[in-house]
Amino acid sequence: MAENIQKGNSKIAKLLQQLLFLLGIVVLWQLLYFVGVDVLEFWKPYAMPSPAGVWKSLLRLIENGSLFAAIGNSLLRGMIGFAISVVIGTLLGFLMEHFKFLHQNMRPLVMGIQTLPSVCWVPFSILWFGLSEQAIIFVVVMGSAFSIAIATDNAIRNVPPIYQKAALTMGANQKQIYRKVILHACLPELISGLKQGWSFAWRALMSGEVMTTCIGLGQTLITGRNLADINQVMLVMIIIVLVGILIDQLFFRSLERSIYRKRGLL
Amino acid sequence: MSLQLRNITKTFQDSGQDAVRNVDLEIADGEFVCVVGKSGCGKSTLLNLIAGLEKPTAGEILLDGAPITGPGADRVVMFQEHALFPWLNVIQNVKFGMEIAGLPKQEQEEKAMKYLRLMQLEEYRDYAVHQLSGGMRQRVALARALTLDSKILLMDEPFSALDKQTSNRLRAELQDIWMKTRRTIFFITHSVEEAVYLADRVIVLSSGANSVQDIVPIELERPRHVYDNAFVEYRHRILDEVQKEL
Numbered sequence: 007m008a009e010n011i012q013k014g015n016s017k018i019a020k021l022l023q024q025l026l027f028l029l030g031i032v033v034l035w036q037l038l039y040f041v042g043v044d045v046l047e048f049w050k051p052y053a054m055p056s057p058a059g060v061w062k063s064l065l066r067l068i069e070n071g072s073l074f075a076a077i078g079n080s081l082l083r084g085m086i087g088f089a090i091s092v093v094i095g096t097l098l099g100f101l102m103e104h105f106k107f108l109h110q111n112m113r114p115l116v117m118g119i120q121t122l123p124s125v126c127w128v129p130f131s132i133l134w135f136g137l138s139e140q141a142i143i144f145v146v147v148m149g150s151a152f153s154i155a156i157a158t159d160n161a162i163r164n165v166p167p168i169y170q171k172a173a174l175t176m177g178a179n180q181k182q183i184y185r186k187v188i189l190h191a192c193l194p195e196l197i198s199g200l201k202q203g204w205s206f207a208w209r210a211l212m213s214g215e216v217m218t219t220c221i222g223l224g225q226t227l228i229t230g231r232n233l234a235d236i237n238q239v240m241l242v243m244i245i246i247v248l249v250g251i252l253i254d255q256l257f258f259r260s261l262e263r264s265i266y267r268k269r270g271l272l
Numbered sequence: 273m274s275l276q277l278r279n280i281t282k283t284f285q286d287s288g289q290d291a292v293r294n295v296d297l298e299i300a301d302g303e304f305v306c307v308v309g310k311s312g313c314g315k316s317t318l319l320n321l322i323a324g325l326e327k328p329t330a331g332e333i334l335l336d337g338a339p340i341t342g343p344g345a346d347r348v349v350m351f352q353e354h355a356l357f358p359w360l361n362v363i364q365n366v367k368f369g370m371e372i373a374g375l376p377k378q379e380q381e382e383k384a385m386k387y388l389r390l391m392q393l394e395e396y397r398d399y400a401v402h403q404l405s406g407g408m409r410q411r412v413a414l415a416r417a418l419t420l421d422s423k424i425l426l427m428d429e430p431f432s433a434l435d436k437q438t439s440n441r442l443r444a445e446l447q448d449i450w451m452k453t454r455r456t457i458f459f460i461t462h463s464v465e466e467a468v469y470l471a472d473r474v475i476v477l478s479s480g481a482n483s484v485q486d487i488v489p490i491e492l493e494r495p496r497h498v499y500d501n502a503f504v505e506y507r508h509r510i511l512d513e514v515q516k517e518l
């Protein structure tokens with residue numbers, strides 16, 4: 007009990023420390039801006055964002071409603087793309103694990119494609135789909151499906167053989183082995199793979215969005231550039247990081263934790 | 273007569289090694305057979321062949337007259353590591369085999385509880401696997417194996433990863449269970465003492481031209497006591513057998 011409270015306290019202390027550190031950086035940043043732009047006039051104001059300027063941008067974009075529209079649109083698009091990736095990726099991964107032929111011949115190809123930065127898919131995608139929603143979603147899928155496929159293949163392959171042996175000698179057939187053993191046994195590693203897939207999807211989404219004209223965070227970023235508004239550019243960059251982290255922590259991390267805890271792996 | 277091995281040889285393709293050589297063996301219904309021998313002499317391979325997890329290179333294995341073609345619930349295996357599923361709790365683990373067999377839920381529950389009670393684990397029915405000690409895990413694994421009423425129970429050094437005290441207690445429990453149920457058991461161990469304590473017959477494997485070096489019937493009353501003169505005599509005799517091997 008006392009230990010738990012202490013643990014809780016140290017957790018809060020750690021969080022507080024991180025917050026203070028961030029605050030310190032913001033203060034330092036504002037100071038740098040003040041000295042470099044206002045006092046020494048070393049930088050032009052339009053070339054240097056400041057915390058105050060970013061804050062003003064935030065209020066403006068909230069007020070005219072474009073910020074939440076952008077976040078909502080990007081999230082929705084990202085999730086649709088990610089969902090398609092999960093279906094394609096896990097299926098492909100499963101097939102690569104199941105058929106030796108595919109594992110030997112398809113996997114190197116998939117690994118190769120996976121190293122391609124997702125922005126490289128943008129020209130191809132625009133030629134196929136024009137400057138459209140589909141074009142962005144295509145880039146997201148290409149950016150994350152292959153990493154999910156590799157992760158699925160690995161996750162299944164890393165299931166300790168003893169689980170399958172035990173199930174086999176209890177009379178399980180191949181279908182039951184997959185449904186009742188492998189699916190569960192590979193889950194922790196699979197979730198980690200999906201988590202990584204999400205981070206690829208989110209990055210690919212931004213590559214896609216900055217190249218097209220659909221409402222979204224990427225587009226808001228480009229608008230900022232077109233208006234030469236560096237504070238807006240900075241703001242959107244920060245928001246992109248925050249949304250990415252939020253999904254990662256809120257969804258994937260807590261899912262991972264609950265699975266690990268249930269199995270005593272934490 | 274329940275299990276017959278006819279001139280079994282197993283050669284592993286990748287290493288070209290004869291892991292098991294010319295084994296002829298019959299195991300009767302209700303018999304408790306222990307296998308001893310130095311590490312690497314082919315004990316686990318022999319068990320895997322009977323389980324159907326490996327196929328013999330030559331010879332055939334018959335269970336009640338029918339040849340073995342693959343793994344099945346009539347030959348449940350209990351491994352050295354517990355092989356319980358960490359995503360299931362204790363009772364779900366015990367029910368696993370019965371669920372595979374498609375037993376009615378009610379029957380699964382009753383049978384699972386019956387064997388958990390037999391292993392004195394009924395209070396632990398909802399525990400996660402990682403919350404149990406090593407000895408408790410092996411008892412859950414044994415309960416899971418027993419629920420299937422298999423024709424033969426195959427055990428590959430099930431107690432050897434446990435501390436001496438726990439493994440001694442478990443072997444006494446296993447003897448108890450065997451005396452009550454008279455299951456056919458094929459039990460591998462590296463402990464000669466364990467073999468003499470449990471077995472009707474001890475099979476000594478070697479790495480010679482024939483895997484089976486000797487078969488020693490243990491003619492001692494049960495329950496057995498490790499300090500009895502006759503017990504010690506058997507122990508020494510079999511230890512000598514195991515060690516004289518080239």
Ligand SMILES: Nc1ncnc2c1ncn2[C@@H]1O[C@H](COP(=O)(O)OP(=O)(O)O)[C@@H](O)[C@H]1O
Binds near residue numbers: 309310
């Ligand atoms: N899957 C396998 N492939 C190749 N060689 C194997 C395999 N399994 C076991 N062996 C070899 O067969 C021999 C017997 O192994 P094993 O049956 O595990 O011995 P034991 O259980 O008596 O220690 C060993 O030399 C081992 O290296």
Ligand SMILES: [Mg+2]
Binds near residue numbers: 315316317
């Ligand atoms: Mg072995």
